[in-house]
Structure formats: C-alpha cells, structure tokens
Amino acid sequence: MSQLNPTSKMNARILLLVLTFFIFSKQDLYSQFGFSQEVGIITGPVAFYSDYGERYDFETNSGNVGFGIGLVHYINFAYRSDCNCYTKQVYFNDHFKLRSELDYHKTNLKHFGKWVAPDRTSLIADQLRAMKGSVTVFELGAQLEYFPFSIRDFSAGLYKIAPFISFGAHWVAFDPEIYSEIPGGLSMVAPNAATPEKYVGAFQNSGDNTWAVVGSIGIRYKLTPLSDLMLDGRWEFYFSNWVDGLNPASTSNKANEWIYWLNVGYIYYLE
Numbered sequence: 414m415s416q417l418n419p420t421s422k423m424n425a426r427i428l429l430l431v432l433t434f435f436i437f438s439k440q441d442l443y444s445q446f447g448f449s450q451e452v453g454i455i456t457g458p459v460a461f462y463s464d465y466g467e468r469y470d471f472e473t474n475s476g477n478v479g480f481g482i483g484l485v486h487y488i489n490f491a492y493r494s495d496c497n498c499y500t501k502q503v504y505f506n507d508h509f510k511l512r513s514e515l516d517y518h519k520t521n522l523k524h525f526g527k528w529v530a531p532d533r534t535s536l537i538a539d540q541l542r543a544m545k546g547s548v549t550v551f552e553l554g555a556q557l558e559y560f561p562f563s564i565r566d567f568s569a570g571l572y573k574i575a576p577f578i579s580f581g582a583h584w585v586a587f588d589p590e591i592y593s594e595i596p597g598g599l600s601m602v603a604p605n606a607a608t609p610e611k612y613v614g615a616f617q618n619s620g621d622n623t624w625a626v627v628g629s630i631g632i633r634y635k636l637t638p639l640s641d642l643m644l645d646g647r648w649e650f651y652f653s654n655w656v657d658g659l660n661p662a663s664t665s666n667k668a669n670e671w672i673y674w675l676n677v678g679y680i681y682y683l684e
Contacts, residue, residue: 451487457676463657467526479520556581589658623653
C-alpha cells in the first residue's frame with residue numbers, strides 16, 4: 414500500500430503549483446511562434462467507477478456521482494496571432510488543437526447493489542452499508558484534439574457545429590477518505606464489527622499520485638466569432654487501484670478506478 418509522507422505531500426503540491434504556473438505562462442512563448450490561443454472553463458457531473466458497489470450495477474453507476482470543474486487552454490494551429498492571418502494550409506493545422514487543463518473533482522462514495530439490498534440481514538451487509546467514503550482529485554495534463562471538419566471553416570462561421578475526439582494523459586493527485594458508521598471504525602489488522610475480512614489492511618486515508626489516460630468525444634457550438642460552447646464526454650483510466658482508498662484482495666477487484674465525466678464548457682478565443 415502506497416502512502417505519502419508529509420515531505421512527499423508537499424513536493425506533490427509544489428509540482429502541481431509549478432505545472433499550473435507553466436500552463437498560464439505559456440502565452441508569451443506561443444505568441445512568439447504565432448500560434449493563437451483559447452481559454453475556457455468546463456464543469457459537470459463525474460461518475461466514479463471504483464471498488465465501492467457492484468460492477469455493472471445501475472444503482473452503483475448512478476449513485477456514486479460527483480462534480481468537477483476545470484480550466485482549459487488551447488493552442489490553435491490554424492490561425493497566427495502575430496499577423497492576424499491563417500497559418501500555412503496543411504492538414505494538421507486545420508484539424509488538430511492541443512489542449513492543456515487543470516481539473517478538480519470530488520465524489521462521495523458508498524456501496525450499492527444486491528449485497529446491501531434491504532432484505533440482506535447478514536453482518537457483512539451491515540458492514541458494507543455502514544462503509545462510506547469520498548475522493549478528492551486534482552489533475553493536470555494535455556490532450557490532442559482532432560476535428561474531422563475544417564477548423565478554419567468553423568472559425569469563419571461556415572457551420573455552427575464542430576465535432577471532435579481527443580486522446581491524452583494526465584498527472585493525478587488524489588486524496589481518499591474512508592470510514593465506517595459502526596462504532597470502533599475500520600481495522601487495519603483484523604476483522605471487527607465494522608470491517609469485512611477482505612477489507613482488512615486494504616484501505617487507506619492518505620493522498621498519493623498517479624497517471625491517467627484520457628479519451629473524449631465532444632462537439633463545439635459557435636456562439637460568437639470569439640467564443641464557443643462545448644459539450645464533452647470523457648473517459649479516464651487511472652494507473653492506480655488506490656484512488657478511491659480501497660484495494661481489496663478479492664476476485665471481484667478486477668480493474669483500477671476510472672471515471673466518466675460529462676462536462677459543458679465556455680471557450681474564449683484570446684487572439
């Protein structure tokens with residue numbers, strides 16, 4: 414089980430601040446090369462798929478839903494800010510954008526499914542119903558977005574809708590919290606009134622960091638010549654099974670945590 418000591422926690426926070434500063438200080442560098450830029454904000458519900466609840470259960474999928482918000486920055490290769498003109502017309506410039514972002518999301522978690530159904534009266538059912546948790550996540554990363562239709566034509570207002578797909582990677586700092594409403598709390602060393610055997614020593618309440626792969630499908634709607642609305646459905650797979658704070662040694666624990674984030678956004682063209 415991986416845990417961060419106070420020094421490691423501080424280093425992770427410093428790294429996050431440095432990378433955040435890097436995102437917002439890139440403007441002068443990109444302007445020197447003539448790339449135009451866009452900034453925006455995204456927000457929406459986050460469905461968190463974890464070791465809480467039952468896999469493929471609708472109640473689990475619909476119940477463990479949190480909320481996220483993010484700041485986004487784009488490099489638009491189709492337009493040059495230094496001359497107020499289009500760049501050389503090559504396929505990459507007219508169909509790709511580079512997106513970097515800083516995200517925050519939090520989800521409250523509990524067990525759902527048949528094992529905690531009201532008609533279950535066993536000790537383990539009571540233990541699972543009493544087990545609650547949450548996870549707070551900060552993410553920083555980049556994605557390459559592909560627009561099948563011309564970015565120039567969309568920017569010029571020749572059509573209102575621009576679909577896109579994207580793929581990228583994020584650095585992730587997560588901080589889980591897990592507890593039981595049964596007196597005595599969860600045990601790290603032996604089963605007790607609150608702790609099922611498979612969760613003994615298989616939980617943590619300390620922060621850590623990992624990486625995630627990110628893929629999304631979305632659309633932009635041209636609101637004004639210098640602004641768009643965006644709808645984006647994103648899948649993220651984490652390279653850690655400790656993001657939710659649980660990692661039970663059981664046959665049902667087959668995958669790391671992942672999320673689906675449906676967000677809406679407002680994008681503004683800086684230049």
